[in-house]
Amino acid sequence: MLVEDLRASKAQHLAITGDLTQLGLDSEFQDAQKWLRELSTPSRVSLIPGNHDCLVADDWQRTLHRWHEFMASDDTSLNHPGDFPTSRIRGPVMFIGLSSAVPTAPFLATGSLGRQQRQRLREMLESARERSLFRVVLIHHPPLPGGYKWRKRLVDSRATSEVLRQSGAELVLHGHTHRLTGMSLEGPGGKRIPVVGLSSASAGEVSPERAARYSLWTVTRNGGSFRLQHRSRVYDAPSHRIREGHDWNPLQDQ
Ligand SMILES: [Fe+2]
Incomplete structure (x- = not known):
């Protein structure tokens, strides 16, 4: 139902921040591949694990x-986990895809980027800034220190947020917490970087903060800068309908 609504929205590009499987089984990857191909064409979907x-x-x-076509950079390189970050440019927007997904011990759901990925992230952010692109960073785990429970944290969040702080970004989107949340970082020149946690789009929860929801972002050039706006669409379980998510805007009160 939410997917039908999303199609009707005519969004130009879709960003998905991971956890399409439960256990990471081969059959789940195949099912998700089929779902992704039905959702849209690979050039319109930017996925991270x-x-x-x-x-x-x-x-x-x-x-x-199996999800290569939805994750690969524009230059199509992505044949190995070490090929992250990925980059895709659509109009004035650059999507930088990170992989914080690593196998963990039982009962842990931690993630990490590692030194090499953080270094490449820094280079990509600075190169994109010189080209005046609107930089959207996709990462599954919340990148801010203390941003989530210890056993579910990004282990190198301090170093990662330092890269974002020093090199800047226009928007950071993460998953993992299943809630629409708004935080921010101070980037170069004191410019605020919105760090937004996205809701799950498949949750069966009734409470507004955990209900299935997707976010719609609008990026508009405004002279030498950009204007960013947010809307969301929520699944309302009692009425079994999709409604406009007026209840919460993650760009406010940062
Ligand atoms: Fe997760």
Whole structure:
């Protein structure tokens, strides 16, 4: 139902921040691949993996490689987990896809980027800034220190947020928490970087803060800068309808 609503919205590009599987099984990857192909064409979907998609260290070809066409950079390189970050440019917007998904010990749902990915992230952010692109960073785990429970945290959140703080970004989107949340970081020149946690789009919850929801972002050029606006569409379980999510805007009160 939410997917039908999303199609009707005519969004130009879709960003998905991971956890399309529960256990990371081969059959789940195949089901998700089919779902993604029905959702839209690969050039219109930018996907990154979540921790559930990497619960066990399985063969890349049997797992994440099945989603290659939705994750690959514009130059199509992505044949190995080490190929993150990815980059895709659509109009004035650059999507930078990170992978914080790593296998963990039982009962942990932590993630990390690692030194190499953080260094590449820094280079990409600075190169995109020189080209005046609107930089959207996609990461599954919340990137701010203390942003989530200890056993579900991004282990290198301090170093990651330092990269964002120093190199800047126009929007950071994360998943993992299943709630629409708004935080921010102070970037270069004191400019605020919105760090937004996205809701689950498949939750069966009734409470407004945990209900299935997707966000619609509008980026408009405004002279030498950009204007960013947010709307959301929520599944209202009691009425079994999709409604406008006026209840919460993650860009306010940061
Ligand atoms: Fe997760």
